Amino acid sequence: MSALTPTFSSTEPPIRITGLHKSFGDNEVLRGIDLTVTQGEVVCVIGPSGSGKSTLLRCVNLLEKPTSGSIKLLGAEMTDPDVELNQVRTHVGMVFQSFNLFPNMTALGNCTIAQRKVLKRSKAEAEAIARKNLEMVGLADRMDYAPAKLSGGQQQRVAIARALSMDPKIMLFDEPTAALDPELVGDVLAVMRDLAQAGMTMMVVTHEMAFARDVSDRTIFMDRGVIVEQGPSAQLISNPREERTRIFLKRVLDPTHIADSELGETEPD
């Protein structure tokens, strides 16, 4: 019964999605997505609300069950009913818009529970790893705090540390800064940037165009369930080819929008 323990080959890309469709009832949210993310690549997914970008991310680790198509994570076919989903998921960290920290545990407890119960690490080992990661996200002095006693930005950084404590090979971010007060966004983005520079394979759904442009290798623009356009981030954001991308970016980067005025004019090429 220990069927199909995934074999992680270094030749396979971390994420390979082909022909992905997802419907909720009559509503087809994803209409044929093909996407490959290579080792160490940082991919940002942008697009209007309802474009299917969050659903795409949630399909990657099968929090949403695809209607059809194939999702290969680290060589394991996620849509195969025999695949050890829980085992593959330990290699895929996920960070949510609403943090979803466990309120009945401290920051440290949030970072150790899955290490202990899923990876069967000893208490000492799990706590050492959790401490290291909480220090990395700048919360060494908040380890024993309950989530309710932390600010949104701190909670999200604990959530990142929690995911990192599983030693993931891939990190998924679902609008990680969308629920934060503006002045707290920077701390979270800085942690994500450090992670990207350390070589983590990342897929980030975001509205932070500056982050997409400066940090990610590639940006994907989605609308109505399809990938409209993709390319190197700086190029796609400053010089999109498609009309739909241009309209969306213009709306997002509207001069009246805070801190976006410099965005449209930077990048001489």
Place this chain on the structure above:
Amino acid sequence: MGILSSLKPTARQRLGRAASYAVGLLVILVVVLLADWPTIFKQFANVEVAAKMWPNIVLIALRNTLLYTIVSFVGGSLLGVLLAVLKVAGGPLGWFAVAFIELFRGIPALLTIFAFAFVVPIAFGFQIPGGAVGAGVLGLIVVTGAYSAEIIRAGIEAVPPGQQEAARSLGMTSGQTMGFVVLPQALRIVIPPMTNELVMLLKDSSLLFIAGNTIQTKELTSFARDALSVNANATPLMMAALLYLIVTLPLTWLSGQLEKKLDPKR
């Protein structure tokens, strides 16, 4: 009419309140004056009869009531958690849980206790350990389990779905997610309604008389009822009522305190 409508609204309100107080006071006065106090004291607060009840009404009857209540509550809560988890999980076992819950919520507790005491032993040739009391308590456990299952299920569903998603994304199995993440939060949510369930159970323990009892196994209500027949005097009932209140009032108060303490808005 003309005088009333000429008053300010606040003045009219004050007048209305004074009038209702006056009527209430009058009713009490009439009752007090018409009541036959010597008979009332003799029948309901008879010191002689009360002295005969003492101390067994506390040492045996109240003790048994508390014992049956606590055992039924612990057993019923555990059964309730199990049924709630099965129902939420769905599948064949989920259907079993639904059938179980609906069956025992739909039948009067009295009949369930009766069934465990008399029908089960006849139908299955199986004597429930603990005799009549054991069978009765088992019936109460089953009824409490069915009711608390619905309370706990509501608690489980009140935990935001993002909690499960976070746990599953870390590779936890559905069982680990339930045990370490969802249930601890759900149980905190259901403390107030479960305290209420405990108060109800304390009173429902009086239904155990249907299973039959001995002098040593009587709980408060049976004890008081039997004493009522023996003495042809209602004082034991009054004593029992007082003893129930002595236990339930602090419990109700405690439930209110817990509710306040656990309110996230505070």
